[in-house]
Amino acid sequence: xxxxxxxxxxxxxxxxxxxxxxxxxxxxxxxxxxxxxxxxxxxxxxxxxxxxxxxxxxxxxxxxxxxxxxxxxxxxxxxxxxxxxxxxxxxxxxxxxxxxxxxxxxxxxxxxxxxxxxxxxxxxxxxxxxxxxxxxxxxxxxxxxxxxxxxxxxxxxxxxxxxxxxxxxxxxxxxxxxxxxxxxxxxxxxxxxxxxxxxxxxxxxxxxxxxxxxxxxxxxxxxxxxxxxxxxxxxxxxxxxxxxxxxxxxxxxxxxxxxxxxxxxxxxxxxxxxxxxxxxxxxxxxxxxxxxxxxxxxxxxxxxxxxxxxxxxxxxxxxxxxxxxxxxxxxxxxxxxxxxxxxxxxxxxxxxxxxxxxxxxxxxxxxxxxxxxxxxxxxxxxxxxxxxxxxxxxxxxxxxxxxxxxxxxxxxxxxxxxxxxxxxxxxxxxxxxxxxxxxxxxxxxxxxxxxxxxxxxxxxxxxxxxxxxxxxxxxxxxxxxxxxxxxxxxxxxxxxxxxxxxxxxxxxxxxxxxxxxxxxxx
Amino acid sequence: xxxxxxxxxxxxxxxxxxxxxxxxxxxxxxxxxxxxxxxxxxxxxxxxxxxxxxxxxxxxxxxxxxxxxxxxxxxxxxxxxxxxxxxxxxxxxxxxxxxxxxxxxxxxxxxxxxxxxxxxxxxxxxxxxxxxxxxxxxxxxxxxxxxxxxxxxxxxxxxxxxxxxxxxxxxxxxxxxxxxxxxxxxxxxxxxxxxxxxxxxxxxxxxxxxxxxxxxxxxxxxxxxxxxxxxxxxxxxxxxxxxxxxxxxxxxxxxxxxxxxxxxxxxxxxxxxxxxxxxxxxxxxxxxxxxxxxxxxxxxxxxxx
Numbered sequence: 066x067x068x069x070x071x072x073x074x075x076x077x078x079x080x081x082x083x084x085x086x087x088x089x090x091x092x093x094x095x096x097x098x099x100x101x102x103x104x105x106x107x108x109x110x111x112x113x114x115x116x117x118x119x120x121x122x123x124x125x126x127x128x129x130x131x132x133x134x135x136x137x138x139x140x141x142x143x144x145x146x147x148x149x150x151x152x153x154x155x156x157x158x159x160x161x162x163x164x165x166x167x168x169x170x171x172x173x174x175x176x177x178x179x180x181x182x183x184x185x186x187x188x189x190x191x192x193x194x195x196x197x198x199x200x201x202x203x204x205x206x207x208x209x210x211x212x213x214x215x216x217x218x219x220x221x222x223x224x225x226x227x228x229x230x231x232x233x234x235x236x237x238x239x240x241x242x243x244x245x246x247x248x249x250x251x252x253x254x255x256x257x258x259x260x261x262x263x264x265x266x267x268x269x270x271x272x273x274x275x276x277x278x279x280x281x282x283x284x285x286x287x288x289x290x291x292x293x294x295x296x297x298x299x300x301x302x303x304x305x306x307x308x309x310x311x312x313x314x315x316x317x318x319x320x321x322x323x324x325x326x327x328x329x330x331x332x333x334x335x336x337x338x339x340x341x342x343x344x345x346x347x348x349x350x351x352x353x354x355x356x357x358x359x360x361x362x363x364x365x366x367x368x369x370x371x372x373x374x375x376x377x378x379x380x381x382x383x384x385x386x387x388x389x390x391x392x393x394x395x396x397x398x399x400x401x402x403x404x405x406x407x408x409x410x411x412x413x414x415x416x417x418x419x420x421x422x423x424x425x426x427x428x429x430x431x432x433x434x435x436x437x438x439x440x441x442x443x444x445x446x447x448x449x450x451x452x453x454x455x456x457x458x459x460x461x462x463x464x465x466x467x468x469x470x471x472x473x474x475x476x477x478x479x480x481x482x483x484x485x486x487x488x489x490x491x492x493x494x495x496x497x498x499x500x501x502x503x504x505x506x507x508x509x510x511x512x513x514x515x516x517x518x519x520x521x522x523x524x525x526x527x528x529x530x531x532x533x534x535x536x537x538x539x540x541x542x543x544x545x546x547x548x549x550x551x552x553x554x555x556x557x558x559x560x561x562x563x564x565x566x567x568x569x570x571x572x573x574x575x576x577x578x579x580x581x582x583x584x585x586x587x
Numbered sequence: 588x589x590x591x592x593x594x595x596x597x598x599x600x601x602x603x604x605x606x607x608x609x610x611x612x613x614x615x616x617x618x619x620x621x622x623x624x625x626x627x628x629x630x631x632x633x634x635x636x637x638x639x640x641x642x643x644x645x646x647x648x649x650x651x652x653x654x655x656x657x658x659x660x661x662x663x664x665x666x667x668x669x670x671x672x673x674x675x676x677x678x679x680x681x682x683x684x685x686x687x688x689x690x691x692x693x694x695x696x697x698x699x700x701x702x703x704x705x706x707x708x709x710x711x712x713x714x715x716x717x718x719x720x721x722x723x724x725x726x727x728x729x730x731x732x733x734x735x736x737x738x739x740x741x742x743x744x745x746x747x748x749x750x751x752x753x754x755x756x757x758x759x760x761x762x763x764x765x766x767x768x769x770x771x772x773x774x775x776x777x778x779x780x781x782x783x784x785x786x787x788x789x790x791x792x793x794x795x796x797x798x799x800x801x802x803x804x805x806x807x808x809x810x811x812x813x814x815x816x817x818x819x820x821x822x823x824x825x826x827x828x829x830x831x832x833x834x835x836x837x838x839x840x841x842x843x844x845x846x847x848x849x850x851x852x853x854x855x856x857x858x859x860x861x862x863x864x865x866x867x868x869x870x871x872x873x874x875x876x877x878x879x880x881x882x883x884x885x886x887x888x889x890x891x892x
Contacts, residue, residue: 396667397690398659587640
C-alpha cells in the first residue's frame with residue numbers, strides 16, 4: 066500500500082488541491098461575510114441573535130450609592146463575553162405635578178466596560194439623598210461594530226418603592242431595591258431546532274445569588290399576542306419542572322414541533338404558587354447561524370459543488386487518463402487500482418477538508434452577526450451533505466473517464482452532466498410528477514418527488530438538512546412565516562437510515578464501479 | 588530478464604489478435620531487437636510487458652515476477668521508453684522525476700543526486716527549469732530515457748526509440764544501449780531501422796500479425812549476406828523440394844522458397860533452375876542473390892505474405 070499512500074500524499078498536496086481548498090474556503094467565507102453584512106444592513110435589521118441582550122440590575126447600596134450590574138446574553142441565552150459596553154449614568158432629581166415635569170441632574174458619570182468571562186459588567190456610582198431617579202443609558206458595540214444598539218433603563222426611587230422601566234427587548238423587567246431580586250424571562254433561540262425556541266430565565270440578585278426553587282409552568286395556545294408580562298393565572302398551565310441552584314437557566318420546554326408558531330406562555334412561581342415572572346411568545350426560533358449559512362450558501366453551492374466535483378475528477382485523473390499521461394505513471398511500481406484510489410480518495414479528502422475549513426470559518430464569520438455558533442449537528446450536516454455531493458459528481462466523472470478517450474469529450478460530457486443534474490433534473494422530476502398526476506402537496510407526492518430527486522446528487526445536501534432539521538422543505542428556517550406545506554422528514558422517508566444509505570450509495574457505488582473498471586481495463 | 592509465455596492480446600471479439608501466443612525470452616546482458624511492420628504488434632507487446640495494458644492470455648515474467656499478478660515487484664524492474672513520450676506538459680523535469688522516484692522509495696538527497704546525474708547524462712540539465720511542453724521531441728525522448736532509468740530497473744523496453752533522432756542521437760542511443768548491456772541489463776528494442784537493430788542487437792525477433800515468426804541469432808545475422816536462391820514454383824511438390832534440398836537448406840513461405848547455405852558456388856547456381864525446368868516444374872521466379880537483413884525481413888513479413 067506504500068504506492069497508494071505515496072500517490073495519495075502527492076495528490077493531496079498538489080497544486081490543484083490547494084487551489085480547490087482556497088477556492089471553496091474563500092468563496093464560502095466571502096459569501097458568508099457579504100451575505101451577513103447585507104442582511105444585517107437591511108430594513109429588518111440584524112437577526113435577534115445579532116443583538117446581545119443586556120439585562121441590567123441597579124442596586125442601591127446601604128451608603129446610598131448605586132451598584133450596576135449588566136449581564137449580556139446572546140440569542141441563545143448564552144453569556145456574551147468581551148462585549149464593549151459604553152454606559153452613561155445620570156442621577157436625577159425628578160418632580161412631576163399637574164403643570165409640569167421637571168428634572169435636574171444631580172450627578173453624571175460615563176463608564177466603558179467590557180463584559181467578563183461570565184458575561185457581566187460591573188460599576189458603581191455614589192448616591193445622594195436628593196436623587197429619586199437613576200437613568201442608565203447603555204450602548205453596546207458587538208465585536209466588529211455590527212449589531213450595535215442603544216438602550217435606556219431608568220430606576221425610579223420613590224421612598225421605598227422602586228420601579229424599573231427599560232425600553233428594551235421583550236423581556237419582563239423588574240428590579241427590587243437592595244438585597245431583593247428580579248426574574249428576567251424571555252424566549253431565546255434553540256440551537257438544536259429552528260422551529261422551537263428555548264426559554265431563558267435569569268434570576269438577578271446581589272452577588273450572583275442562586276435562585277430559590279422556582280416552578281416552571283407553560284401553556285400552549287393559538288393566540289397571537291406576545292407579552293413580556295407574566296400570565297395573570299396558571300390555572301390551565303402545565304408544570305414543566307422545578308429549577309434551582311443557579312442564577313440563569315436555558316430551558317427547553319417539552320413541546321413537540323406542532324407548537325411551532327403557536328403562543329407559548331411561561332410562568333415561574335415560588336413554592337407557594339405566587340407568580341414571580343413569565344412571558345408569552347410565539348415559540349419559533351426566527352434565525353439561527355445554520356439557517357443563515359444554509360440560506361447564503363445554498364444557491365452558490367448548487368453550482369460550485371458539482372463544478373468542483375466534476376473538475377477535480379478531470380484534473381486529478383480524467384485528464385491524465387484520457388491524454389495517456391497516466392501511462393508514464395502506470396509503468397512505475399504501482400497498480401492501476403491503487404493509482405485510481407489514491408486520486409479518488411485524495412479528491413474526496415480534499416472536499417471534506419475544504420468544506421470543513423470553509424464551513425468552520427463561515428460559522429465564525431457569522432458568529433459576529435448571529436451571536437452564536439452552529440450546533441455540531443447542523444455543522445456536520447452541512448459539511449457532509451456537500452462533501453458527499455462533490456464526491457458523487459466526481460465519482461460519476463471517474464466512471465466516465467474509464468470509457469471516454471479524449472480530454473475534450475470527457476470535459477464536454479462532464480459539463481453536460483452538470484447541466485442535466487443541476488439544471489434539468491428538477492424539470493424532469495416535475496414533468497414525471499405531472500405526467501403521473503401526482504399532487505406534491507401531499508406526503509405521498511413529496512415522497513415520490515424526493516425519491517426521484519435523490520437520483521441527482523444535488524439533492525443530497527437537502528436530504529441531510531431535512532433530516533437534521535426534521536422537516537421538509539429542507540431549510541433551517543430562515544423565515545418563520547413560510548406558507549409552504551411543511552412535512553415531517555420521517556413521514557417522507559428521510560430518516561437516519563435513508564440518509565446514511567443514500568450517502569453510502571453515492572460514495573461507494575461510483576467509486577466501486579470506477580475502481581473495478583480502472584483496475585481491469587486497459 | 589523478461590520471460591514471455593503464450594502472450595496474447597485481443598482487443599475485440601471479432602478482431603484478429605494484436606499479439607498471438609508470443610513466446611520470447613530477453614536475457615540479462617542481452618539486446619533483443621524486435622522487428623515487424625506497422626501494426627504487427629510490436630507496441631502492443633511492449634505495452635503488455637510494461638503493464639500498461641492487460642494480456643488476454645499468457646503471461647509476462649519480469650525477473651520472475653508476473654507483471655499482472657505481482658505488478659509492484661515486476662514494475663520495479665521495468666524501464667519503459669515510449670515511441671512518443673507523453674508527460675504532463677506543464678511539469679518540469681526535476682519535480683516529475685522526483686514524483687516517479689517516490690514510487691521506488693527514493694527520496695531526499697539520494698534522488699536529487701540521481702536526477703542531476705541523469706539529466707546531465709542526457710544533456711537536459713541546462714533545460715531543467717523549462718516545462719516539458721517546451722522541450723523538443725529529441726529532448727522529450729532523452730527525458731523519457733532518464734525517467735525510465737530513475738528506478739534503476741534491470742530491464743529496458745525501447746519502443747521505436749531511434750525514430751525521430753538525428754544521427755548523433757542515434758549513435759548516442761546505440762552507445763547507451765550497449766552500455767546497458769555491458770551493465771548486465773536486458774534491453775528490448777523495437778525498431779523499423781533494421782540496420783540499427785543489426786548493429787546493436789544480439790538477437791532479433793521478427794513479428795508478423797501478432798505472431799513471432801523468427802528469432803535471428805547474432806550468428807545468423809552475419810551470414811545473411813551470403814548467396815541465397817529465391818524461387819517460386821507454381822506446381823510445387825515433393826519432387827521439387829527434393830531437387831532444392833540437394834543444393835541447400837530450404838525455407839518455405841507459401842509458394843515462395845528460399846534456399847540457404849547452398850552447396851555450390853553462385854556461378855553454378857543457375858543449374859538449379861535448369862534442373863527444375865528439366866523436371867517440368869514451372870518456375871516463374873528464380874533469383875540468385877546476396878541477402879541482407881532488410882531483404883530477409885521483407886521476405887519474411889512483406890505485404891505479399
